[in-house]
Amino acid sequence: MSLLDKLDAIAAARKALLPEGVEVFGTPxxxxxxxxxxxxxxxxVLFLGTNNYxxxxxxxxxxxxxxxxxxxxxxxxxxSRMANGSYSGHRALExxxxxxxxxxxxxxxxTGYQANLATISGLAGAGDVILIDGDSHxxxxxxxxxxxxxxxxxxxxxxxxxxxxxxxxxxxxRSALIIVxxxxxxxxxxxxLAEIVRIKTTYHSTLLLDEAHSLGVLGQTGQGLVEETxxxxxxxxxxxxxxxxxxxxxGYCVSNHPQLDQLRYVSRPYIFTASPTPxxxxxxxxxxxxxxxGVELRRQLWSNARTLYARLKELGYQLGxxxxxxxxxxxxxxxxxxxxxxxxxxxxxxVNLMLPPAAPEGKSLVRCSVSAAHSSEQIxxxxxxxxxxxKTIFEH
Amino acid sequence: MxxxxxxxxxxxxxxxxxxxxxxxxxxxxxxxxxQLAIDSVKLLNLVMEIEDEFDISVPLNALADVxxxxxxxxxxxxxxxxx
Numbered sequence: 001m002s003l004l005d006k007l008d009a010i011a012a013a014r015k016a017l018l019p020e021g022v023e024v025f026g027t028p029x030x031x032x033x034x035x036x037x038x039x040x041x042x043x044x045v046l047f048l049g050t051n052n053y054x055x056x057x058x059x060x061x062x063x064x065x066x067x068x069x070x071x072x073x074x075x076x077x078x079x080s081r082m083a084n085g086s087y088s089g090h091r092a093l094e095x096x097x098x099x100x101x102x103x104x105x106x107x108x109x110x111t112g113y114q115a116n117l118a119t120i121s122g123l124a125g126a127g128d129v130i131l132i133d134g135d136s137h138x139x140x141x142x143x144x145x146x147x148x149x150x151x152x153x154x155x156x157x158x159x160x161x162x163x164x165x166x167x168x169x170x171x172x173x174r175s176a177l178i179i180v181x182x183x184x185x186x187x188x189x190x191x192x193l194a195e196i197v198r199i200k201t202t203y204h205s206t207l208l209l210d211e212a213h214s215l216g217v218l219g220q221t222g223q224g225l226v227e228e229t230x231x232x233x234x235x236x237x238x239x240x241x242x243x244x245x246x247x248x249x250x251g252y253c254v255s256n257h258p259q260l261d262q263l264r265y266v267s268r269p270y271i272f273t274a275s276p277t278p279x280x281x282x283x284x285x286x287x288x289x290x291x292x293x294g295v296e297l298r299r300q301l302w303s304n305a306r307t308l309y310a311r312l313k314e315l316g317y318q319l320g321x322x323x324x325x326x327x328x329x330x331x332x333x334x335x336x337x338x339x340x341x342x343x344x345x346x347x348x349x350x351v352n353l354m355l356p357p358a359a360p361e362g363k364s365l366v367r368c369s370v371s372a373a374h375s376s377e378q379i380x381x382x383x384x385x386x387x388x389x390x391k392t393i394f395e396h
Numbered sequence: 397m398x399x400x401x402x403x404x405x406x407x408x409x410x411x412x413x414x415x416x417x418x419x420x421x422x423x424x425x426x427x428x429x430x431q432l433a434i435d436s437v438k439l440l441n442l443v444m445e446i447e448d449e450f451d452i453s454v455p456l457n458a459l460a461d462v463x464x465x466x467x468x469x470x471x472x473x474x475x476x477x478x479x
Contacts, residue, residue, distance in 0.1 A: 129455075134440070150455040155444065165453050357437040 055373025112241025115251025182214030216245025
């Protein structure tokens with residue numbers, strides 16, 4: 001099969017699965033009116049799949065900071081951090097993240113994907129072992145591959161399974177890197193961090209926690225699962241993203257290990273990527289301040305999440321195992337998921353669709369991401385729409 | 397605990413039966429992807445079953461070179477032999 005034949009096969013598979021004229025993936029968004037409302041086609045829609053957990057994309061402080069940065073420093077840095085792209089703003093944001101987590105060091109990256117790619121491939125190499133949860137994000141899988149280390153999966157959120165695999169490693173467990181996520185992006189469930197920490201301590205391994213979906217969502221000041229569980233000091237490396245609660249694009253890694261700084265000299269994704277734009281850095285700094293002070297935003301976020309989760313459960317939808325700002329509706333077939341996704345869009349609600357193999361266990365997901373910016377009326381409207389679709393799609 | 401190649405092959409065949417259409421007889425040359433339609437997700441789940449059966453961990457990296465039943469059995473044998 002030639003290179004292009006492979007792409008033709010993918011096109012054929014897409015055509016067989018998706019109805020004609022339905023742009024399920026990469027749906028064009030024509031206009032954006034606020035953090036929760038936009039226009040798709042000629043329809044005004046409610047965003048329910050954006051991971052904009054705190055609704056900060058239109059926060060006046062962030063907009064103003066971005067505008068000022070563009071005016072004073074230009075549109076881009078046109079270079080990597082190692083060359084000409086290390087501005088005072090980048091260094092200031094790194095200091096602010098380190099202080100936020102009370103950690104020795106921080107490195108800021110251009111995307112969240114890059115943060116995992118760069119951190120994992122910088123930490124581990126050939127001869128090392130990385131143990132990852134089976135439901136890990138693609139950036140974790142890809143970072144592991146780039147590292148050249150041995151990659152071993154353990155069953156999703158199964159600490160005993162992790163322990164079994166560490167035991168099999170013998171002395172090699174001492175140089176093993178364990179990677180888990182604060183909140184998993186598919187089903188919205190949390191890693192059992194206390195058990196993972198106990199195991200990593202027993203086996204003298206190193207633990208990396210990805211707080212991409214839990215930054216701003218969990219903990220009094222929004223640090224994530226480390227703050228919610230009081231285990232900040234037990235986690236070796238924390239990565240995360242600016243593209244969810246911080247309403248921007250970028251990523252970070254913080255650690256109390258001073259060796260983190262050496263990643264700047266060995267990690268190829270860091271060395272060979274242009275640095276974040278001045279506007280990105282400035283608005284992220286403003287957003288981080290709002291996130292830290294955002295106790296009320298988190299209260300509203302969780303109120304919305306619990307209300308919608310309870311409503312969908314009451315309607316009989318199969319959901320992820322616990323209430324969370326990520327509410328995944330689990331469907332048996334891609335066809336059911338596409339029908340629900342289309343029905344929601346026709347009613348003016350835009351969500352994310354996950355089909356196998358992207359979704360776990362061969363299932364399909366219609367994934368909702370709740371925001372603090374959703375009003376109670378919008379949450380009610382979402383619940384009513386799911387009730388209507390339950391009847392029209394699944395009960396006849 | 398199985399540790400020689402033939403024992404491993406026999407136990408592996410037991411796990412593969414769940415994927416095998418009635419018209420196909422599993423042999424060492426059977427292609428996991430093209431004949432048994434084991435996609436990447438099914439393969440990862442199968443590997444977890446195998447890991448428990450043989451009390452081993454199979455690195456994901458090693459699976460890239462596995463296409464047939466023989467190659468999977470051989471990989472398990474190598475890992476068991478190295479223990």
